[in-house]
Amino acid sequence: MNNKGESAMKNIRKNIMEKPWCSIAIALIILCIFSSFASPGFLQFSNFRGILLSATTTGIMAVGLTFVLLTGGIDISIGGIIYLTAIIYCVSLKRELSVPVAVVLAVGAASLAGILNGFLVYKFKMEPMITTLATLNVYKGIGLAISGGQNFSVPSEATFWGKGQFLNIPVPILILIVIILIGSYLFRRTRFGTFIRAIGNSESSAKESHLPVMKSLITAYFLTGISAGIAGIIYVSRTGGLQGNLGNGIEFTVIAAVVLGGTKLTGGSGTIAGSVLGAIFLVIIDNILTMLGASSYVFTAIRGLILLFAVAADRAAVVRQLTAVRDEKYKRLRQRENREGARI
Amino acid sequence: MSKQKNKKLIGKNPIREFFIAYPAVAIIILLIILFSTLAPGFLRISTFRNAMKGNAYLLVAAVAETIVLLTGGIDLSVSTVMAFSAVVSCLYMGGVETVGVGTIVMGLIVALGAGLIFGMFNGVLIGYLGMQPFIVTMGTRLIAEGVAVALTKSVAVPGPESMVMFGFKNLLGIPIVFLLAVIILIIVAIGVKQSGWGRKLILLGSNRESARYCGINVRRVEALAYTFSGLLSGLAGFFTIIVLGNALPTIGSTNLLVIIGAVVLGGTSMAGGEGSIERTFIGIALFAILTAGLNAIVVPYTIQMIIEGLIIFVGYSLSVNVTAKSVLAVK
Numbered sequence: 158m159n160n161k162g163e164s165a166m167k168n169i170r171k172n173i174m175e176k177p178w179c180s181i182a183i184a185l186i187i188l189c190i191f192s193s194f195a196s197p198g199f200l201q202f203s204n205f206r207g208i209l210l211s212a213t214t215t216g217i218m219a220v221g222l223t224f225v226l227l228t229g230g231i232d233i234s235i236g237g238i239i240y241l242t243a244i245i246y247c248v249s250l251k252r253e254l255s256v257p258v259a260v261v262l263a264v265g266a267a268s269l270a271g272i273l274n275g276f277l278v279y280k281f282k283m284e285p286m287i288t289t290l291a292t293l294n295v296y297k298g299i300g301l302a303i304s305g306g307q308n309f310s311v312p313s314e315a316t317f318w319g320k321g322q323f324l325n326i327p328v329p330i331l332i333l334i335v336i337i338l339i340g341s342y343l344f345r346r347t348r349f350g351t352f353i354r355a356i357g358n359s360e361s362s363a364k365e366s367h368l369p370v371m372k373s374l375i376t377a378y379f380l381t382g383i384s385a386g387i388a389g390i391i392y393v394s395r396t397g398g399l400q401g402n403l404g405n406g407i408e409f410t411v412i413a414a415v416v417l418g419g420t421k422l423t424g425g426s427g428t429i430a431g432s433v434l435g436a437i438f439l440v441i442i443d444n445i446l447t448m449l450g451a452s453s454y455v456f457t458a459i460r461g462l463i464l465l466f467a468v469a470a471d472r473a474a475v476v477r478q479l480t481a482v483r484d485e486k487y488k489r490l491r492q493r494e495n496r497e498g499a500r501i
Numbered sequence: 502m503s504k505q506k507n508k509k510l511i512g513k514n515p516i517r518e519f520f521i522a523y524p525a526v527a528i529i530i531l532l533i534i535l536f537s538t539l540a541p542g543f544l545r546i547s548t549f550r551n552a553m554k555g556n557a558y559l560l561v562a563a564v565a566e567t568i569v570l571l572t573g574g575i576d577l578s579v580s581t582v583m584a585f586s587a588v589v590s591c592l593y594m595g596g597v598e599t600v601g602v603g604t605i606v607m608g609l610i611v612a613l614g615a616g617l618i619f620g621m622f623n624g625v626l627i628g629y630l631g632m633q634p635f636i637v638t639m640g641t642r643l644i645a646e647g648v649a650v651a652l653t654k655s656v657a658v659p660g661p662e663s664m665v666m667f668g669f670k671n672l673l674g675i676p677i678v679f680l681l682a683v684i685i686l687i688i689v690a691i692g693v694k695q696s697g698w699g700r701k702l703i704l705l706g707s708n709r710e711s712a713r714y715c716g717i718n719v720r721r722v723e724a725l726a727y728t729f730s731g732l733l734s735g736l737a738g739f740f741t742i743i744v745l746g747n748a749l750p751t752i753g754s755t756n757l758l759v760i761i762g763a764v765v766l767g768g769t770s771m772a773g774g775e776g777s778i779e780r781t782f783i784g785i786a787l788f789a790i791l792t793a794g795l796n797a798i799v800v801p802y803t804i805q806m807i808i809e810g811l812i813i814f815v816g817y818s819l820s821v822n823v824t825a826k827s828v829l830a831v832k
Contacts, residue, residue, distance in 0.1 A: 231635075281818045284771045286575070290758055291817075294810030301803040406754055409639055422633055454654060458647025465626070465640035472632050 178431030180470070181418050185438050192441065196448040204444070206327070210395070212433075212440040213329040214239075214388045218407070219414045219432035220340040221384025224377040226415055229357040229424025230285035232378060234274060235385040235411060236404035237296030242267045242389035244300045247309035247399050256315045264386045270296055271382015275375035297404070309399040318394040329391045333433070336384065340429040343380075353377050357424025413464045414439055419471070439463075524819040525766050525783045528812070529790055536794030543797040546674065552789040553679035554668065558583070558740035559756065560682040560785045563763045564689050565733035567781045570764055571693070572726045573706040573773020574627065574634035578619060578642040579734045580760055581753030585645040586615035586738030591658040591748035600661045608661075612739040613732060619645055620731015621724075628724025642753070649750035657749045660742040668743040678743050683782075685736070690778035702726055707774025762809070763788050766816040787816070 192199040218235055225232045242263040249259040274292055278285045321328040344350040352373040356363045364370050393399050418435035420427025442463060443456055451459075520527045536543045562583050569576040590612035594604050619641055626637045670677045693699035701722045705712045713719050742748055767784030769776025791812060795805045 277814070281814075281821070283814075283817055283821055284765075287761070287765055287771065287813065287817050290761065291810040291813040294758060294806045294813070298803045298806030298810065301806065302801070306803075409643065412639065413643075416636055422635055452651065454651035455647055458644045458651060461640040461643025461645075461647060464643065465637065468632050468636045468640065469626070469630070472630060476631075 178419055178428045178434055180474075181431050181434045181438060181467075184467075185434055185441070188438065188441055188445075192445045192448075195445060198448060199445065208437065208440050208444050209330050209333075210327055211443075212437045213333045213395075214392045215407075215411055215414055215436040215439065216333050216433045217336050217384050217388040217391070218381075218411045219418070219436045220336050220429055221381040222411050222415050223340070223418075223420055223427055223429055223432045224343075224353060225285075225381045226412075226420050226422060227357045227424055227427055228353045228374055228377050229360065230278060230374070230377070231412070231422070232274060232289045232381045233286065233408050234270070234289040234293040234296055235381060236406065236408045237293040237300065238267050238270045238382055238385040238404075239389040239392065239407060240404040241270065241296045241300040241303075242386040243393045243399050243403055244304045244309070246390050246393060247311060248303060250312055250315050251309065256317070259315070260318075260390060263390055264383060267386020267389070268379055268383045271379040271385075272375055274382065275378030278378065279371050279374045293408075304399070309393075311393050311397055311399075313397075316394045316397060318391050320395060320397075329395060332387065332391065336387070337429060337433055340380075344429050349373060349376060354425055357426075410439065410460070411436075413460065417464065417467050523768060523780070523783060525768065525780075525787050525816055528816055528819075529783070529787050532787070532790050532794060536790070536797060540794070540797040543794055548793050548797065550671070550674070550676060552793040554676040554744060555792075556785055556789040557676070557678040557682040558737045558744050559759060559763070559788075560679075560782070561685055561733055561737035561740055562756070563760050563781045563785050564686050564778055565730040565737065566760050566764050567767075567769055567776065567778050568689070568693070568702070568726050568733070569634070569730045570769050570771060571702055571706045571773060571776060572723055573709070574723070574726070575638065575761075575771070576623065576727065576730050577635065577638040577757060578623065578645055579730065579737075580756040581642045581645040581649070582616055582619045582731055582734040583738040583741060583756075584748070584750055584753035585619070585649040586612040586735040587741045587748035587752070588649045588653055588658055588738075588750050589615045590739055591660050591742055592652065594661050600663065605661065605664060608742075609739050613735045616731045616733070616735020616738065617728065618731070620728040620734070623731060624724035624727035627727055628720045628722075634727075646750070646753050649753070653748075653750045655750060657747040659747045660745075664743050665746040668746070678740060682740065685733075686778060686782060689733070693778055698722065698725065703774055705773075758809075758813075759788055762813040762817075766813060766820070768820045787812070 189199075198204060218239070222232060222235065245266050246259050246263040249262050250256070254262070270292070274289055277283070277288050277292070281288070318328060318332070323331055352363070352368050352370075353376075355366070355368060356370055356373060360370065389404075392403070414435035415427070415432045416422065416435070417438055418428065418431025418433070420432060439460065442459065446456060446459065447453075533544075542548075562579050566576055566579050569579075590608045593611045594600055594608040623634075623638055623641055626632045627634050668676070668678055672680060693702065701712065701717050704715065704717065705719055705722050709719060712722075738748075741752060745752075763784035764776075764781050765771060765784070766787055767776070767780035767782070769780055788809075791809065792805070795808065800808070
């Protein structure tokens with residue numbers, strides 16, 4: 158009886174605990190409980206809405222970046238892409254193009270940038286890190302050349318993507334939800350999702366199995382690029398303007414969010430939900446620090462500490478798992494030795 | 502190019518062989534020819550003197566990065582640890598008023614200590630606890646940058662007058678800072694080539710498992726690599742005070758690209774095990790000449806960024822595709 162209950166518990170644990178996004182979800186819940194004790198303003202609806210709104214930019218980019226990390230690559234250039242699209246959006250609005258045309262132009266540029274990244278990574282067999290480091294400079298440089306380093310403002314009729322509401326829900330949150338759904342569909346239900354995980358596990362085996370490596374890689378970088386583009390449009394629409402430092406260092410925040418969500422940098426395993434939860438987690442940290450009255454200068458340092466802590470926790474779990482596997486192996490070996498010894 | 506042809510060319514022509522092994526040198530020569538035709542004022546001693554002085558601290562930081570890349574890891578925290586130690590050291594020495602030699606020596610020790618702490622932290626987490634270098638150094642990068650910015654409220658801290666004056670001193674027409682940086686590079690290069698630890702480092706980078714089976718204490722070698730890299734980053738931070746005259750907390754976020762770019766352009770592989778410290782000198786020289794030349798022909802900063810990105814791309818793809826292929830062909 159007792160045994161049965163235990164095995165049921167084990168089943169539940171197995172089903173829930175083995176999901177990669179589980180640890181970040183638990184961390185998020187603990188953080189929320191802590192925050193609600195630490196500051197009474199935290200549990201208000203408007204605060205949650207604000208948190209979700211600020212998490213949209215990072216969240217959308219995190220969904221896109223998850224695909225590239227799954228292939229075992231990395232995309233540093235998203236900071237450049239977000240600036241490039243934001244500036245194209247602002248400039249085309251300033252030239253009095255209509256909003257849909259501006260959106261198409263901006264997102265088109267972002268997709269092209271993403272496809273170029275994927276093509277270069279595949280074709281020249283260079284480290285994705287160096288390739289995208291180089292393209293980061295190129296995209297940011299093109300963006301700055303267009304803007305001339307000036308600040309731009311978005312006309313009020315074009316801020317729908319950031320400030321608008323649909324059925325009383327802010328548009329950015331709706332877009333985030335749609336992107337999560339599309340991402341999860343691509344990740345779980347299409348062959349593309351399987352291919353990129355296969356590439357992440359071993360690119361050479363994927364090639365030998367005649368998987369379309371080139372197509373999948375380019376698609377993964379394309380998804381990252383387009384998500385950075387959408388995030389860029391939402392960001393400038395929400396804040397109403399564009400500063401020269403937009404996108405500086407955002408790649409590290411997004412990578413941190415994805416890694417906090419349980420995606421492995423070496424590729425092959427990860428989830429979309431985890432990445433979004435990771436992005437929300439980072440925003441909540443900023444939120445609670447602001448509420449506690451911490452100076453904004455220390456945010457970066459605390460983000461770094463949390464990232465290290467998360468990686469350490471992940472590593473500890475891996476070590477525990479490996480030890481358990483090793484112990485099991487030794488146990489079986491010992492049993493076999495005993496059996497064989499008895500036979501002799 | 503067929504295998505046979507490649508083999509023949511390499512065997513016969515030492516100049517060609519040299520350029521295949523060091524494609525960055527070819528780019529440097531092309532750049533010098535290009536810039537001297539475009540800008541008549543480019544080929545002056547003062548251009549090169551300024552380039553040498555301005556890049557002295559990047560050279561030291563790039564040496565720090567090379568050590569880590571040789572192990573097959575990566576250190577994203579080099580540039581921000583550099584900024585952090587510069588800030589801490591400047592705050593320790595305090596103010597613009599003339600300070601004694603003793604204070605400056607203590608400032609150097611503080612800078613080295615700050616770098617060493619971050620390096621050891623990286624080393625223990627990566628070497629002994631087996632965590633991913635990319636994420637760990639990203640975390641320490643954020644911590645170093647955050648603390649540096651929080652300490653200074655994002656404002657540059659002025660360095661001591663005597664150190665700034667030292668930056669202007671020349672020996673035989675060459676800035677002394679640059680000479681010091683080159684001496685450090687040579688010492689580290691000899692250390693990596695000749696010492697047992699250096700050879701273990703390269704073996705670790707080329708094949709971790711076989712290094713372990715050879716009886717090398719892989720954990721200690723790796724941890725030491727990151728520690729040493731942190732120490733050199735601290736030294737680079739001290740150099741920034743001499744070169745720039747102040748400690749800028751935000752200098753770390755802008756320089757990472759140049760540092761990693763220079764190391765890989767020099768021909769050190771990111772996969773580890775291939776490359777050397779002296780190759781990094783070529784990479785930094787390429788970047789220095791590129792920036793000096795673009796400034797001489799008055800190219801706007803934005804276009805410079807684009808060109809820098811393209812050069813990294815072209816240079817690295819040359820070193821990956823040409824060098825690797827020819828080496829394979831010879832084998």
